[in-house]
Amino acid sequence: MATIHDVARAAGVSISTVSYALSGKRSIADSTRRRVADAALSLGYEPHAGARMLAGTRTQIFAVTAPLRHDTYAPAHMAFVLAVATAARRHDYDILLLTEDEATKGLSRVASSRLVDGVIVLDVSVKDERIALARTLGVPTVVIGIPEDPDGLACVDLDFEAATRLAVDTLTDRGHRRFALLGHPDEIYERGSNFPIRVRDTFTAYAAEQGLDGRFLTSETDSAAVRATVDALLDSPEPPTALLMHSQESVQATVLDHVRERGVSVPDDLSVISVGSTFDTTRFSPALDVIPLLPHATCDAAVDMLVAALPEPPEPRVQYVAPEYRANGSIAPVPAP
Amino acid sequence: MATIHDVARAAGVSISTVSYALSGKRSIADSTRRRVADAALSLGYEPHAGARMLAGTRTQIFAVTAPLRHDTYAPAHMAFVLAVATAARRHDYDILLLTEDEATKGLSRVASSRLVDGVIVLDVSVKDERIALARTLGVPTVVIGIPEDPDGLACVDLDFEAATRLAVDTLTDRGHRRFALLGHPDEIYERGSNFPIRVRDTFTAYAAEQGLDGRFLTSETDSAAVRATVDALLDSPEPPTALLMHSQESVQATVLDHVRERGVSVPDDLSVISVGSTFDTTRFSPALDVIPLLPHATCDAAVDMLVAALPEPPEPRVQYVAPEYRANGSIAPVPAP
């Protein structure tokens, strides 16, 4: 394994010149720079990570703390981990993965051994011990999602409020006045889960503000209960003409199945939008319009925020990522009465 | 941040004594060891990762290279990444995650910068550039899964051959003689995917060897095609009494749905076993007997193998993890004719 000494010898310069030539931190004659670069390349020189950490101030590693809860939806979870990894690499950073109980314990460890330059916290829950830890550790941290008390923290998340209003607006533009929002199971709200609550509350408040009929329904996960909920909705005296869904993939699939079985056509009889989803709604039949979670945009923003502030912790603030509407033909103007 | 010097001063000994006291690499008087330990604890001393890498020979980091392909089943993928992380932590190792194109490019990078002590290769494909790279890089490596040419590599995988025979044996013990295996879509086999082929070939050969009727069927992913396949099977002159399934979760769910719709009872009319599955087959109705993939057992074995050999590459060999049968009531003795 070639060291900086080998490169220096091969290029006929001193090791400091090699360092400066490769890092660009001081001006070096073009001819010298070229000679150094050539030598480095032909020797296959890669700086020793440990030496770099010790001498320099950067490790070029971020920790990603991503506990796995029993209700974690694996594909979404992975999309975020992946998006962080990809974003980090664009800034020459690698990702150290802390999962399960290491998501908390490992955080202190890697921070105080100065293994990482910063931390990305994924999948925050309402009461998240990692939040307090990040605050006391003083290691530069960005949180993806909004914890109960974001004071003193840099957070990034999709703007669920805007997403909800965007869904409603898109439908009122087409004349809809009677809405329903099918949310997650009750326990999710009772547990204080962050964005389901934000979506629910925004929906209710915004519908009231606009003088719309806006019913909120929770969804159980078993398919019979979902069908019963759909029946109750469609059989009500003035059934909604527009349905927002902010729930599990399987629930949304069941709803569509059951609606079809009842002879209700989407979008002719009922307009449907999936809000804040992580899965591919074009595989449903019919494909659903969606305002998706945006792992890439969110993680890019988070990593940018972290990198920009280094070596200091980023300025505490909550940054919202603007939602995007993806049309797939599941909405239509309100049907004639 | 406390350094080893601070600890030495606090304990009133030299830094080498601190190092030896904490590492246990030389005998140290018990009283001294205690004083050092106390000092380290009260100062919150954590050794500097970079200094350690530079001076010592270990980094206490493994790279996990896990590309994400378009057909990767996220939950299984994550289970493996997680299982590796957990196993590694038991040996005081952290995990550096290399995904997407970094799965290959990053491998050279982290290996030649001596950032990692070893590599775990996940999700090998038939033609996998990471295999060749691992061979030339000389960094200690263990592969999870069996590549086309495992020569010179240490590999760990579930014993799919044994799993398949176990499924067949379990059913022949109950008198079954007519079998079907529902596998993956055709393209999977054509692409040369490793374990689907191993399951298929073992099934066919073992059935022949035992003088059984063993039909192999591929499965398309769309539900109509799956139903048609089931119909063809059940309507054949001498329909099988036992069905093995080695296919996607949704396909298995569809099969069960359709079988039920046709009034065929599992297990009374048809015994069913799910082979090599990563998902929870107890959520099906009926719950299915399963010989699951074993991420934990597999990753434990892989990490153990890697750690045991360090700092040398592990001895090249293929280690098979024994399959486990999980009964959930989906098999029964062959029905009376």
Added chain:
DNA sequence: AGCGATCGTCGAAGCGTTTCAACGATTCGC
């Protein structure tokens, strides 16, 4: 022409560990 500023390069001082050779103090065998 003479002066200071700028440029390209270099030597050397760390960074915080691990580890080796060596040392004084005990203990042991005879």
Added chain:
DNA sequence: GCGAATCGTTGAAACGCTTCGACGATCGCT
């Protein structure tokens, strides 16, 4: 009671890099 072996401890030398201060050479300005 003497030399040899053992034990606990130490100082110092790496490990490979970054970065600071310094130095000649070159430049631009009066």
